[in-house]
Amino acid sequence: MILRKKIDEYFEKYPTQKKVVYSLLTYGIKIKNNKLYCGPIQISDTKFARAINIDRKAIINTINALKKKPKLWKFFSNLSATCSLENAAPIIGWGVLEIIPDDPSSPGIIAGVSTILAKNNINIRQAIGNDYDLHEEPRLYIITENEIPMGLIKDIKKVKGIKGVTIF
Numbered sequence: 001m002i003l004r005k006k007i008d009e010y011f012e013k014y015p016t017q018k019k020v021v022y023s024l025l026t027y028g029i030k031i032k033n034n035k036l037y038c039g040p041i042q043i044s045d046t047k048f049a050r051a052i053n054i055d056r057k058a059i060i061n062t063i064n065a066l067k068k069k070p071k072l073w074k075f076f077s078n079l080s081a082t083c084s085l086e087n088a089a090p091i092i093g094w095g096v097l098e099i100i101p102d103d104p105s106s107p108g109i110i111a112g113v114s115t116i117l118a119k120n121n122i123n124i125r126q127a128i129g130n131d132y133d134l135h136e137e138p139r140l141y142i143i144t145e146n147e148i149p150m151g152l153i154k155d156i157k158k159v160k161g162i163k164g165v166t167i168f
Helices: 003-010 015-027 045-051 056-067 070-076 109-119 152-157
Strands: 030-032 035-038 041-043 095-101 124-129 140-144 162-167
Touching: 003 015, 003 070, 015 056, 030 070, 035 045, 041 045, 045 056, 056 070, 095 109, 109 124, 109 140, 109 152, 109 162, 152 162
Parallel strands: none
Antiparallel strands: 030 035, 035 041, 095 140, 095 162, 124 140
16 A cells, blocks of 8 residues: 555544654654664654644654554654755765656656766766655755766756756
């Protein structure tokens, strides 16, 4: 079952808990021993609740609700945060491509773009995207070791499945 559908159904009557669950996903916060973690760093449930503008009890209630669904519990116990470089990369001279897909579930977008970059001797440092099941307008970010020449936009836009491209 699609993750969003499963979460929405399970937390249909509990919008605050649903907010907690989507916040855990957004930030890659996992649940371990009834506590919140970003990697090995424990996060105070009080501070997390304050950051997403809810009552601390909603965090506890969400953890308890997730425990009742073994697959969701296992899923949220295995999340991990990832360093995303798209905002920092330009500061040190790396290139950033923001790709807007026509249909984010169509295969081949990364392959097409990476082929163009490789043919132009541009090394990819990172490729990171929003999950299309969790984001209404997902984006794919490709960070490169060098700035990307503007002339490549035309070729990249021709890749099947791409609606738009921005170079930072």
